[in-house]
Amino acid sequence: MNLLTVQAPGRVPHSGRGLALGIWRFMLVALVLVLSLGFTHVAVAQADPDREMTTAAPGITADQWRQVRSGETGPNYRDSRADSNYNLINSSGETWRQIRNRWVSPFGLIAVFGMVAIITLFYLIIGRKKLGEPRTGRKLFRWSLLIRSLHWTVATLFITLALTGLNLLFGKFVFRGLFGDAVWGWMISASKVLHNYLGPIFGVLLVILLISLIKDNIPKKHDLQWFKKGGGLVGKGHPDAGFANGGEKAWYWLLATAGIVVIASGFVLDFPNYGQSRDTMQWANIIHAVGALGLTAVALGHIYIGTVGTEGSLEAMTTGYVDETWAKEHHNLWYEEVKDQAISEEELAARKAGGSGEPSAAKPS
Amino acid sequence: MAQMKFMCDAERCIECNGCVTACKNANDVEWGIQRRRVVTLNDGEANEMSISVACMHCDDAPCMAVCPTDCFYKTDDGIVLHDKDLCIGCGYCLYACPFGAPQFPQQDAFGERGKMDKCTFCAGGPAESKEEEYQKYGSNRIAEGKLPLCAEMCSTKALLAGDAQDVADIFRQRVVHRGHKDGGWSNNPQASADNLAYDAAHKG
Numbered sequence: 001m002n003l004l005t006v007q008a009p010g011r012v013p014h015s016g017r018g019l020a021l022g023i024w025r026f027m028l029v030a031l032v033l034v035l036s037l038g039f040t041h042v043a044v045a046q047a048d049p050d051r052e053m054t055t056a057a058p059g060i061t062a063d064q065w066r067q068v069r070s071g072e073t074g075p076n077y078r079d080s081r082a083d084s085n086y087n088l089i090n091s092s093g094e095t096w097r098q099i100r101n102r103w104v105s106p107f108g109l110i111a112v113f114g115m116v117a118i119i120t121l122f123y124l125i126i127g128r129k130k131l132g133e134p135r136t137g138r139k140l141f142r143w144s145l146l147i148r149s150l151h152w153t154v155a156t157l158f159i160t161l162a163l164t165g166l167n168l169l170f171g172k173f174v175f176r177g178l179f180g181d182a183v184w185g186w187m188i189s190a191s192k193v194l195h196n197y198l199g200p201i202f203g204v205l206l207v208i209l210l211i212s213l214i215k216d217n218i219p220k221k222h223d224l225q226w227f228k229k230g231g232g233l234v235g236k237g238h239p240d241a242g243f244a245n246g247g248e249k250a251w252y253w254l255l256a257t258a259g260i261v262v263i264a265s266g267f268v269l270d271f272p273n274y275g276q277s278r279d280t281m282q283w284a285n286i287i288h289a290v291g292a293l294g295l296t297a298v299a300l301g302h303i304y305i306g307t308v309g310t311e312g313s314l315e316a317m318t319t320g321y322v323d324e325t326w327a328k329e330h331h332n333l334w335y336e337e338v339k340d341q342a343i344s345e346e347e348l349a350a351r352k353a354g355g356s357g358e359p360s361a362a363k364p365s
Numbered sequence: 366m367a368q369m370k371f372m373c374d375a376e377r378c379i380e381c382n383g384c385v386t387a388c389k390n391a392n393d394v395e396w397g398i399q400r401r402r403v404v405t406l407n408d409g410e411a412n413e414m415s416i417s418v419a420c421m422h423c424d425d426a427p428c429m430a431v432c433p434t435d436c437f438y439k440t441d442d443g444i445v446l447h448d449k450d451l452c453i454g455c456g457y458c459l460y461a462c463p464f465g466a467p468q469f470p471q472q473d474a475f476g477e478r479g480k481m482d483k484c485t486f487c488a489g490g491p492a493e494s495k496e497e498e499y500q501k502y503g504s505n506r507i508a509e510g511k512l513p514l515c516a517e518m519c520s521t522k523a524l525l526a527g528d529a530q531d532v533a534d535i536f537r538q539r540v541v542h543r544g545h546k547d548g549g550w551s552n553n554p555q556a557s558a559d560n561l562a563y564d565a566a567h568k569g
Contacts, residue, residue, distance in 0.1 A: 064406060076413075078405040080382050086465035088404045088418065093461045097427045168455070172435040185451045188434045192453040196476045272456065272472045282460045 071279070086278070096282035104286060105169060108293035112166070115297040119304045129310045131325050132238075138342040139321040140335070148320055150209045157202040162296045164191035169289065196270050203263035210256050216243045217252040222333070243334040251302055254295070262291035321348060367528040368424075368443040369486055369507075371516065372536060373417045376543070377523030380405050380415035384515035384524050388419070391487060391514035392503025398468050400484040401515055417524050419515070420445060420466035420484035428458035428467060442507065443529075444486040449501050454478035486526070487513040 067074065071087045079086065143151070167175070168191055176184040222239070226232075226246030229239040239245075244252065268276060268284035276284075307314050312326035324342050327335040343351070380403050388394070388401045401419040422445045429437040429445065436451035437458075447458075456478055458467040469478035489505030492498035498505060506513065516526030525532045 064412075068406070074407070076406070076408040076410055078408045079402055080380075080385055080404075081399045081402040088406070088416070090463050090465055093427060093463055097431055097461045101430055168433045172433060176435055181448075181451065185434070188451070189453050192433075192455055192476070200475075270476050271474050272476060272478065273474050275472075278460055281456070285457075285460065 090278065092279050092282055096286065099286055100289065104289045104293070108289065109170065111293055111297040112300070115300045119300060123304070123308070128308060131311050131323075132329055133325050135312075135326075136324040136342075137345055138324045139345065139348050140324060140327045140338055140342050141320060142316045142322050142327075143320045145320065147209075147212060148317055150205060150212070151317055154202065154205050154209050157198055157205065158299060160198055161195060161202055162292070162299070164195040165289075165292055166296070167191045168195065199263075199266050199270055203266065206255065206259060206263065210252070210259075213244075213252060214256075217249045219249055219253075222246075223249055238329050238332065240333055241331045243331060245331060247305070251298065254298060258291045258295055262288055262295060265291070366441055366443075368530075369422060369527065370443075370529040370532050371419065371421055371486075371513075372525045372532045374523045374525065374536065374539065375414050375416045376539075377521045378403070378415040378417060379521055379523070381520055383518050383520055384417045387514045387518040388484070391506070392485070393499070394482065394503060395470055397470060398482050400466075400468070400482070402465070417515070417519075418464050418466075420462075420486070421464055422486055423463075427461035427463065431457045431461045433457060440488060442486075442488070444488045444507070446485055446488060446490050446502075447481065447483070448491045449480045449482075450491075452480045454480060456481075458483075484513075487511070 068088045069091055071089065071091055073087050077087070167188065171184075171188060171191070175187055179187070220242060222241070223246035226239040226241055227250075229237065231245065231247045232238040265284040265288035269281055269288060272281070305313065306317065310330070312323055313330075316322045316326075324335070324339070327338075382403050385399060385401045385403060389399065392400065394400055401417060403415055403417050405413060405415040407413045422443060424443070426437065426439070426445045428447075429439070432447075433455055434451045434453055436448045437445060438448070439445055454469060454471075455476065456467075456469065458481060459465070459469070466483045467481045468483065469481055471477055471479045485502050485505075487504055487506035489498045489508065490502035492501055495505075504514075511517070513526045516524045519525075525535055
């Protein structure tokens with residue numbers, strides 16, 4: 001453009017014959033020259049950073065990018081998506097991912113499988129806690145049908161939730177490669193549905209169970225002694241225990257605290273229809289996973305002690321009755337209170353056959 | 366092998382939402398889902414700025430890392446896709462995604478969210494037939510040798526899509542042409558927020 005306008009005046013004819021035409025041409029060229037000045041000006045401005053700064057769209061400052069990074073949205077934030085309550089950058093998502101994948105997953109695995117290993121070793125080295133004396137054959141009533149039903153329902157739900165939950169966290173590393181996509185797809189989908197629909201039922205039933213057992217689980221002074229002696233799990237002696245011993249009370253209060261937290265965080269995750277934010281669900285997920293993995297690990301201990309770990313314990317929760325010897329050894333204080341209520345096996349059979357059921361006043365504690 | 370990337374030049378985006386509409390149209394996305402969104406910062410103020418956001422097809426995709434079913438995969442072109450047959454609608458990808466890209470058709474009790482939907486870079490997804498692919502994931506323009514429609518339709522060419530190298534080259538040219546530090550994002554002289562493009566221009 002500049003080159004053209006500089007050359008152009010040189011071509012203006014000076015002959016008298018084309019004077020009128022020459023004047024017109026001169027004016028035209030002058031006009032072009034003036035216009036080209038404008039263009040030159042623009043071209044200079046584009047190459048000059050300082051000038052560009054004054055003409056460019058006013059920028060976003062570093063403070064505003066920091067705000068974007070923080071995830072907060074100001075009053076003048078707009079999002080074209082209809083129901084979006086999201087920010088521009090969800091930086092807490094990465095925090096959630098790191099906590100979940102780098103901490104919760106590996107340490108959860110260590111907790112659960114570590115517990116399995118400890119229990120196995122314990123069983124192999126120390127073995128089953130047998131009754132110190134022969135059974136007397138006389139039975140003491142311990143758990144009502146209602147409590148037993150509640151216990152086994154909650155237990156079944158707990159195991160189902162634990163297995164489906166573990167599958168949601170670790171399943172993809174094992175089963176997808178093992179079974180292929182068709183089976184894996186069905187497996188993981190069933191896990192999610194079971195987990196989401198059984199979870200609330202578990203929550204409600206656990207609360208009912210906790211309420212019905214609270215009277216027996218108030219901590220007492222002798223419970224401290226029980227823990228000091230390691231619950232009598234190792235060695236010969238049996239520390240003092242009422243209806244519930246220190247270990248049972250610890251399990252009760254773990255469920256009453258951590259269990260409730262797991263249930264509450266589960267509800268937060270399970271009902272997105274209330275519109276809780278993504279950040280809330282990230283934290284709920286971490287709390288839920290940590291609590292549930294911890295409870296699963298401890299539950300393995302509970303299952304071991306209640307079944308193969310201790311002779312005579314399982315029948316309490318299956319039949320509702322325990323042997324006198326078992327009561328005397330494991331719950332001496334309770335035994336002292338109820339020893340006159342012991343019945344023989346014949347009486348027990350008659351009681352069950354007669355359909356009169358069980359004593360309604362379950363446990364005087 | 367190409368590494369497909371989106372890039373939105375915030376100096377150029379005029380918040381026309383043409384990309385949002387083009388995406389909806391190209392992919393026949395179901396009601397309530399909007400794979401692309403336009404975010405405006407400081408709306409109505411002198412320093413108002415808009416940016417179009419969708420799945421950014423991350424190299425180290427957080428959605429992929431947290432998915433319990435492992436339904437995500439990366440194509441040879443670096444596009445992050447997912448298998449709706451495996452998706453269980455748990456929402457974890459949404460928790461993890463920096464860009465709010467994963468969306469769900471429902472948000473009901475008992476975590477009933479339906480199958481996750483997100484931008485596919487117009488590359489469809491795993492399916493038996495073309496019809497099924499279109500119905501589940503929308504169009505597969507990549508298979509036809511075309512780029513995502515959002516970027517193709519962008520009226521100011523703010524939204525760029527293509528191989529990362531090409532996108533970077535175009536953006537670098539723009540930054541050089543604009544000629545100032547932070548030419549991509551901001552005219553703030555003291556801003557040190559994002560000098561990557563400027564540095565790239567000086568090296569390149």
